Amino acid sequence: QAGARLDMRQVYLTIGGGWGQLLAGRELSLFQRENILNDMTLFGTGASGGGIGAAGTTLGRSGFGYVYPSFNAQMTYSTPAARPYQLSVGIFDPDRIMGDFSPDGAAPTALPRIEAEATWHATMSGVRLRAWGGGMYQRAEQQVRARGVNGGLRVDAGGVGIVASGYLARGVGSTYALSTNLGFDAVASPRRSYVYIAQL
Numbered sequence: 582q583a584g585a586r587l588d589m590r591q592v593y594l595t596i597g598g599g600w601g602q603l604l605a606g607r608e609l610s611l612f613q614r615e616n617i618l619n620d621m622t623l624f625g626t627g628a629s630g631g632g633i634g635a636a637g638t639t640l641g642r643s644g645f646g647y648v649y650p651s652f653n654a655q656m657t658y659s660t661p662a663a664r665p666y667q668l669s670v671g672i673f674d675p676d677r678i679m680g681d682f683s684p685d686g687a688a689p690t691a692l693p694r695i696e697a698e699a700t701w702h703a704t705m706s707g708v709r710l711r712a713w714g715g716g717m718y719q720r721a722e723q724q725v726r727a728r729g730v731n732g733g734l735r736v737d738a739g740g741v742g743i744v745a746s747g748y749l750a751r752g753v754g755s756t757y758a759l760s761t762n763l764g765f766d767a768v769a770s771p772r773r774s775y776v777y778i779a780q781l
Contacts, residue, residue: 590652601660604671610650611657611669611696612717612758613731616746617647619711621780644756646778647731647748651757655696666701675719676759678727678752694719711735719759726771727752727759747777 593606617623623641643649657671675690698715714732721727733746752771753759 599661601658602662604655604657604659607652607654608657610653610655610673610717610758611671611698612715612729613647613650613748614698615700615711615713615715616731616733616748616778617641617643617650619733619735619744619746620646620778621742621744642778646776647746648753648758649756657696665703666699668697668699670697671695675721678719678721678725678754678759690719690721692720707738709735709737717753717758725752729753729774742781744780745777748774750774750776 589607591606591608593604593608595602595604597603617640620641625641627641627643627645640649653676654674655671657669659669660667672693673696675692675694677690694717696715696717698713700711700713702709702711704710712732712734714730716728716730718728719726727750729748729750731746731748733744736743751773753774754772755774
């Protein structure tokens, strides 16, 4: 990760068939994955970075409208991708919940994080629709919890596209999910986030 000479964000294997797919390794997390991948400004320089409390990505609206889901070690099952709907559920290597104000080592993350995502897409009279929703939950000691739900809708008709997405969370933080500050205001007091973005 930080300072690494090799890009190790995506290192995984998959097995699959008519029953779906199982992925094991490091890949983009599920929580807010669709939020960031459907951001119209993703491939441009955004507004975040080192100026909001911690160094971070400047891609798209990361930190303003959604948090960067990051690439994490996981084991994720997904239903077959050929259908108009898909469900993915995974267990993830937990992150230390930063900003929890606990002494070092007082908030271990022994249990894996759980994340899930559901997507649906269709084309009706030339209008392409995509909807999604998801969530995550991670527990640590000292009554520290991080959890959130997210969702969104994308509509493309001719040369016009509309995207609206958002999330509700507690203890997730800013910019990078779970790994930047602003997650907690005091011990066992996770900060709440109500965030949305709309693009035309």
